[in-house]
Amino acid sequence: MEFALSEAQRQMQDSLRSALTRACPLARVRDVADRGLARDDAVWAVVCELGVPALLVPEAHGGLGLSLLDAAIAAEELGRRAAPVPFLGSAVLATIALREAASAEQQAQWLPRIATGEAVVGVALCEALAGAGAGVQLRDERLHGSSCFVIDAAQAEAYLLAAADGSLYLVSAEAPGLHRVPLLSIDATRPLSELHLDGVVAQRLPGSDARTLRRLRDAAWVINAADTLGAGWAMIDQSVAFAHDRKQFGRAIGTFQAVKHMCAEMASELEITRAIVWYAAHAFDEKPEVLSLYAAHAKALLGDAGQFVARTATEVHGGMGITDDLGLHHWYKRIGLNRQLYGGPGWARRIAAVEQGWARI
Amino acid sequence: MDLRLNSKHEKLLERVRAFLVEHGHRSVPTIPGERPGPRLLAWQKLLLEHGYAGRTVPRDYGGYGAEPDVMEQHLITEEFTRAGVALGIGNQGISMLVPTLLELGTEEQKHAYIPATLRGDLVWCQGYSEPGAGSDLASLQTRGVEDGEDIVVNGQKIWTSTAHEADMIFCLVRTEPDAPKHAGISYLLFSMKSPGVTIRPLKTMTGRAEFNEVFFTDVRVPRHQIVGQRGDGWKVANATLKHERGYLANPGLLTQRYAELTRLLQDEGVDDPVLLDRLMQLQGRVLAQQCHGMRLLTCAERREDPGLAGLITKLQGCEVRHQLAILATDALEESGLLVAGSPHARANGLWQERAMFDLGLIIGGGTAQIQKNIIAERGLGMPREPKAAV
Numbered sequence: 001m002e003f004a005l006s007e008a009q010r011q012m013q014d015s016l017r018s019a020l021t022r023a024c025p026l027a028r029v030r031d032v033a034d035r036g037l038a039r040d041d042a043v044w045a046v047v048c049e050l051g052v053p054a055l056l057v058p059e060a061h062g063g064l065g066l067s068l069l070d071a072a073i074a075a076e077e078l079g080r081r082a083a084p085v086p087f088l089g090s091a092v093l094a095t096i097a098l099r100e101a102a103s104a105e106q107q108a109q110w111l112p113r114i115a116t117g118e119a120v121v122g123v124a125l126c127e128a129l130a131g132a133g134a135g136v137q138l139r140d141e142r143l144h145g146s147s148c149f150v151i152d153a154a155q156a157e158a159y160l161l162a163a164a165d166g167s168l169y170l171v172s173a174e175a176p177g178l179h180r181v182p183l184l185s186i187d188a189t190r191p192l193s194e195l196h197l198d199g200v201v202a203q204r205l206p207g208s209d210a211r212t213l214r215r216l217r218d219a220a221w222v223i224n225a226a227d228t229l230g231a232g233w234a235m236i237d238q239s240v241a242f243a244h245d246r247k248q249f250g251r252a253i254g255t256f257q258a259v260k261h262m263c264a265e266m267a268s269e270l271e272i273t274r275a276i277v278w279y280a281a282h283a284f285d286e287k288p289e290v291l292s293l294y295a296a297h298a299k300a301l302l303g304d305a306g307q308f309v310a311r312t313a314t315e316v317h318g319g320m321g322i323t324d325d326l327g328l329h330h331w332y333k334r335i336g337l338n339r340q341l342y343g344g345p346g347w348a349r350r351i352a353a354v355e356q357g358w359a360r361i
Numbered sequence: 362m363d364l365r366l367n368s369k370h371e372k373l374l375e376r377v378r379a380f381l382v383e384h385g386h387r388s389v390p391t392i393p394g395e396r397p398g399p400r401l402l403a404w405q406k407l408l409l410e411h412g413y414a415g416r417t418v419p420r421d422y423g424g425y426g427a428e429p430d431v432m433e434q435h436l437i438t439e440e441f442t443r444a445g446v447a448l449g450i451g452n453q454g455i456s457m458l459v460p461t462l463l464e465l466g467t468e469e470q471k472h473a474y475i476p477a478t479l480r481g482d483l484v485w486c487q488g489y490s491e492p493g494a495g496s497d498l499a500s501l502q503t504r505g506v507e508d509g510e511d512i513v514v515n516g517q518k519i520w521t522s523t524a525h526e527a528d529m530i531f532c533l534v535r536t537e538p539d540a541p542k543h544a545g546i547s548y549l550l551f552s553m554k555s556p557g558v559t560i561r562p563l564k565t566m567t568g569r570a571e572f573n574e575v576f577f578t579d580v581r582v583p584r585h586q587i588v589g590q591r592g593d594g595w596k597v598a599n600a601t602l603k604h605e606r607g608y609l610a611n612p613g614l615l616t617q618r619y620a621e622l623t624r625l626l627q628d629e630g631v632d633d634p635v636l637l638d639r640l641m642q643l644q645g646r647v648l649a650q651q652c653h654g655m656r657l658l659t660c661a662e663r664r665e666d667p668g669l670a671g672l673i674t675k676l677q678g679c680e681v682r683h684q685l686a687i688l689a690t691d692a693l694e695e696s697g698l699l700v701a702g703s704p705h706a707r708a709n710g711l712w713q714e715r716a717m718f719d720l721g722l723i724i725g726g727g728t729a730q731i732q733k734n735i736i737a738e739r740g741l742g743m744p745r746e747p748k749a750a751v
């Protein structure tokens with residue numbers, strides 16, 4: 001048994017980390033936030049060059065054919081730099097949906113272009129995952145309704161939408177009857193949109209069903225958790241560095257035990273979750289029977305640990321912590337989105353309880 | 362990530378399972394603070410013969426003599442825990458002193474003490490803490506003064522678990538009063554029946570006397586009873602503490618406690634959504650620690666230093682263990698107040714007792730606050746506190 005990243009995975013982690021440290025300094029994040037851009041093109045170019053959108057695309061379609069654990073490693077590094085690029089929607093969820101439920105033509109049409117980063121596919125799952133009955137329905141072979149909190153939408157060529165029964169549909173972003181409304185959320189690094197559909201021509205992914213939708217949810221939970229792991233560690237590292245530099249009462253504030261314990265608690269609460277994120281990601285490919293349980297717990301644990309780290313790291317910085325100048329708030333907000341999207345910790349735990357027969361939805 | 366077992370480990374697992382089916386019913390748990398009785402001694406003997414106790418201790422010292430293999434040890438612990446079967450005697454002699462002697466003891470010390478300790482015939486207590494030296498252990502004042510071939514010990518220890526039942530003590534004494542605080546300590550082994558040893562039990566909040574005060578008046582200990590070099594006791598003690606912290610944060614035990622807790626909630630028909638959410642929170646933490654344990658296991662196999670990941674386990678493990686007991690007592694509502702022997706008591710008052718006992722584990726073996734100091738300073742490289750002006 002080996003419970004660790006492989007040598008290749010460690011190398012990928014290192015090269016992503018150093019490339020993103022160079023390519024995605026705070027200035028890039030701030031620029032995207034201030035100008036309300038969908039993504040940073042320079043960072044996106046680096047990410048594509050490193051093969052990030054190709055990770056989950058099968059080799060037959062020009063991808064790397066790797067596992068969700070590899071995608072989670074990438075997510076951690078993107079979170080660490082709060083990288084303003086599409087990832088979860090296009091490179092993870094749309095890719096998995098196409099891989100697992102699309103026809104050969106649909107795969108051939110989209111997967112090679114997703115892998116290079118040429119095409120981005122937005123993803124609309126919120127209503128279907130909440131089981132709320134809202135969202136989109138197919139009538140007369142066309143989609144009607146609306147979907148909120150759509151991710152990776154701003155520069156998408158197409159959207160993947162889920163109906164309540166788990167059926168997945170692809171629609172062109174140019175299709176008549178489709179109307180996109182940008183939403184303004186706290187996290188400027190991954191903008192959200194709303195889609196309105198009034199009789200839009202749609203292609204069903206023929207193999208899609210409730211099980212596909214569950215796997216998409218679980219994959220999203222794992223990737224959100226991994227993103228928080230990276231973003232949280234970035235906040236801790238910055239806090240520790242600040243505690244060395246900042247002096248009050250004639251000494252570095254890091255010598256004050258109250259400050260030290262804030263940092264120790266952040267590190268302890270966050271690092272204890274790393275292994276379950278790995279395990280849940282591994283389960284996606286190797287142990288599907290326990291995936292939902294572990295993904296739900298990973299999402300809930302990181303939702304809570306992330307929130308704790310985000311506020312505590314801000315506190316360590318004193319007044320500076322809440323300034324736009326320092327920019328730490330971009331990570332606070334990134335962690336906030338990871339926590340809320342596709343259900344907060346309480347909802348994820350409820351799903352875990354349902355999985356084990358402890359509760360009904 | 363490769364979670365498959367190799368064929369050697371698969372075979373071991375089969376043997377362990379067969380053993381548990383055949384012999385599991387004979388297992389006897391260790392009761393903290395009590396000497397092992399005849400049934401527990403017999404169970405321990407069976408485990409030693411099969412290599413489920415003292416597995417990697419060389420045969421010369423009464424062990425089973427298997428090659429060290431952390432995965433094997435993990436599988437054995439996990440299977441026993443899953444089956445609810447006690448893994449033989451769990452006391453401070455076996456979990457802390459034996460590994461320390463194997464690492465740092467003389468041949469004579471190993472032969473004299475390891476076999477009898479493993480069998481359960483020799484019971485030890487840990488004499489570290491003093492009234493004036495708890496978290497600041499290195500400030501201990503119990504004196505050891507050389508006199509001919511002996512060291513003469515005077516002073517007092519406190520919180521000494523099992524001292525009232527123990528045959529021997531592994532004890533820290535200051536032998537070099539003029540050396541710097543950490544450099545003047547020696548690690549001594551001596552009999553609790555030695556003239557000049559007095560024991561006063563201390564009753565704890567559980568109502569039992571789990572630990573004691575121990576007084577030394579001119580206790581004579583031969584010099585060859587020092588482990589390691591004279592004055593090197595701090596290093597030796599730290600070897601012991603490392604073993605203690607690993608022992609206190611056994612994720613298998615958390616899994617077992619969690620399973621017991623879910624059975625309790627099922628039996629009581631608990632369906633309150635708030636309690637259920639708390640149960641799921643704890644399940645998440647238990648599963649996370651199980652995965653964390655596997656991560657550390659792989660580090661140990663590869664002889665990699667887990668760094669910060671290793672420093673957080675005692676803090677995390679003891680906290681969750683306590684929270685599991687607290688949730689059980691909450692779920693039992695008023696019945697959760699009832700202690701052993703009371704009408705209407707559930708599970709014989711076990712969960713209240715655990716909540717209190719497990720609180721002691723958060724404090725013992727290095728308090729939660731001391732763990733946080735260690736995480737911050739050693740794990741995160743934060744600056745030390747300036748020395749207080751004397």
Ligand SMILES: Cc1cc2nc3c(=O)[nH]c(=O)nc-3n(C[C@H](O)[C@H](O)[C@H](O)COP(=O)(O)OP(=O)(O)OC[C@H]3O[C@@H](n4cnc5c(N)ncnc54)[C@H](O)[C@@H]3O)c2cc1C
Nearest residue numbers: 487488489490495496520521522721724725726727728730
């Ligand atoms: C159940 C149990 C069994 C034990 N068994 C044994 C045994 O067999 N043998 C043995 O030798 N000892 C034993 N101990 C003692 C144990 O190791 C000590 O209780 C422990 O190290 C704390 O020391 P103290 O009790 O003197 O508390 P103190 O050190 O006085 O601590 C009191 C409070 O101050 C805090 N504090 C102290 N120093 C610092 C600091 N630098 N920074 C922040 N906070 C600080 C502590 O965290 C704690 O909250 C046992 C304890 C318990 C609870």
